[in-house]
Every structure is written in structure tokens, then in C-alpha cells.
Amino acid sequence: MLEIKILEKNKEKIRFTIDDINSALAGELRRIMISGIPTMAIEWVDFVKNDSVLWDEIIASRLGLIPLVYDAKFYNFKNDCKCDGKGCTHCQVSFKLKKKGPCMVYAGDMVPSDEKMKPFYEKILIVELTEGQEIEFEAFAQLGLGKEHAKWQAAVVGYRNIPKITIGKDGDNEEYEKRCPRHVFVFEDKKLKVSKLLDCNLCLQCMELSNGVVKVEPDETNYVFNVETACGLKPEEIVSRAIDIVEEKLDEFSKDLRKLK
Numbered sequence: 579m580l581e582i583k584i585l586e587k588n589k590e591k592i593r594f595t596i597d598d599i600n601s602a603l604a605g606e607l608r609r610i611m612i613s614g615i616p617t618m619a620i621e622w623v624d625f626v627k628n629d630s631v632l633w634d635e636i637i638a639s640r641l642g643l644i645p646l647v648y649d650a651k652f653y654n655f656k657n658d659c660k661c662d663g664k665g666c667t668h669c670q671v672s673f674k675l676k677k678k679g680p681c682m683v684y685a686g687d688m689v690p691s692d693e694k695m696k697p698f699y700e701k702i703l704i705v706e707l708t709e710g711q712e713i714e715f716e717a718f719a720q721l722g723l724g725k726e727h728a729k730w731q732a733a734v735v736g737y738r739n740i741p742k743i744t745i746g747k748d749g750d751n752e753e754y755e756k757r758c759p760r761h762v763f764v765f766e767d768k769k770l771k772v773s774k775l776l777d778c779n780l781c782l783q784c785m786e787l788s789n790g791v792v793k794v795e796p797d798e799t800n801y802v803f804n805v806e807t808a809c810g811l812k813p814e815e816i817v818s819r820a821i822d823i824v825e826e827k828l829d830e831f832s833k834d835l836r837k838l839k
């Protein structure tokens with residue numbers, strides 16, 4: 579079981595640490611969060627009318643990039659659905675839009691066939707219509723993976739090792755606190771202590787300054803992740819889905835290993 583500790587989170591981002599994993603697993607977790615979690619995006623558009631200055635293809639590709647909020651457990655991949663890929667309420671959601679200028683057309687103007695689904699941001703601009711211009715279309719969203727197309731990318735993810743700092747004998751020097759550009763140390767009661775470990779960016783200035791009495795090294799088994807959602811899922815949903823997927827893979831792997839014995 580992978581253990582994570584949340585450092586901060588809001589509607590769009592989450593920052594967390596994860597212990598006792600190796601670099602391969604950390605890389606795998608990142609890859610899954612980016613391109614291995616099914617997300618909803620608009621895949622095709624039927625235009626009834628488009629008098630705007632933008633071509634149908636440009637509007638369709640803009641629509642594809644609108645992050646959609648949806649119930650992650652409800653939908654199937656179209657090809658795996660009981661409808662055999664024809665498109666039904668379990669694998670497809672339609673968005674209808676009809677507007678006449680002058681006006682701005684926003685993502686929030688689209689009317690979904692499933693009320694639970696909506697754009698993550700209402701105010702994403704689709705196109706501007708001038709006097710008399712009209713637009714009418716029906717767009718269809720379906721599940722996909724980021725590895726098929728960037729519009730299904732679930733998140734933007736960065737990660738790094740958490741540093742390990744050891745303060746050796748004679749390391750209690752106020753200078754090291756003052757010279758650390760990230761203010762990682764505090765000097766209290768004539769003692770040097772690490773107070774903000776996660777702010778350390780391994781610049782190693784303290785190590786040079788102290789001739790190695792203060793030792794900083796990357797901890798190869800502890801990582802800090804920054805995850806920013808790029809789809810309609812909450813950042814914490816992305817993390818927990820990715821962990822489930824990693825754990826399923828590990829389970830399958832160990833079953834395969836047992837078969838080999």
C-alpha cells in the first residue's frame with residue numbers, strides 16, 4: 579500500500595509526499611497521472627450552422643480542449659460499452675449550442691444531455707459572434723486517454739526527491755541558517771535545525787560552506803509531487819485513480835510471478 583501525505587490542495591492543484599517507493603515507481607505514477615487515466619473530452623462535432631470567423635475544425639479543436647466535470651465511475655469507453663460503440667448514455671454525452679450574435683459564446687452556453695456533466699470553467703471563450711452571425715452545433719464527449727491525444731491528458735505533473743539533510747558534529751553554526759537561500763534551517767538555542775525540509779532545492783550551498791559537515795542528498799525513496807488537473811477530475815481524484823492503477827498493475831505482476839514458480 580502506497581502512503582501519501584497531502585501538503586496542500588485546492589480546486590486545481592495538489593502537493594503531496596509519497597514514501598517508500600523507488601524512482602521507477604515514481605516515474606510510472608507520473609506517467610499514469612498524465613496519460614493513463616480515462617477522462618472526458620469532446621471528440622466530434624456536428625455543425626448545423628457556423629457563420630463565425632472561425633472554421634468548423636478550429637472550433638472543434640477548441641471544444642476538445644475544454645475540461646469537463648463528470649462522474650468518473652459512470653462512463654465506459656465507447657468501444658467497451660454494451661452499445662458496441664454506437665454511443666449511448668453510458669459512453670457519450672452530447673452538448674447542444676445555438677446562439678445568435680452579437681455575443682460571446684462560452685463553454686458554459688453549451689447544454690449537456692447529462693446534467694451532471696459541465697465544463698470545469700464556464701467562461702472559456704469558444705468564439706465571438708458579430709451582429710447577425712449564428713452558430714449551432716451538437717458536440718459529443720467520450721472517454722479517452724492522454725496517450726491517444728493530449729485533449730484527454732488528465733494532469734500536469736512534476737515530482738522530485740525529498741532531500742535528506744544530516745547535520746554533523748560542529749554543524750551548529752548560525753551562518754548556515756543565514757546563507758541558505760531557501761531558509762530551510764533555523765538556528766535556535768545555539769543549535770542548527772532543519773525546519774522546512776521540503777523547501778530545500780538541493781542547491782548544496784550549506785554543504786560547500788560547511789565543508790560537508792552539513793550533508794544534503796536526495797532521498798531515493800521519498801518524493802514530493804505537484805499535480806495540477808488538466809481535466810474535469812479533482813486533483814485528489816487523479817492521484818487516487820493513479821494509485822489504484824499502479825496497485826492493480828503490481829497485483830497482476832505478482833500473480834504472474836506466482837504462476838512462474
Ligand SMILES: [Zn+2]
Binds near residue numbers: 659661664669
Ligand atoms: Zn454506450
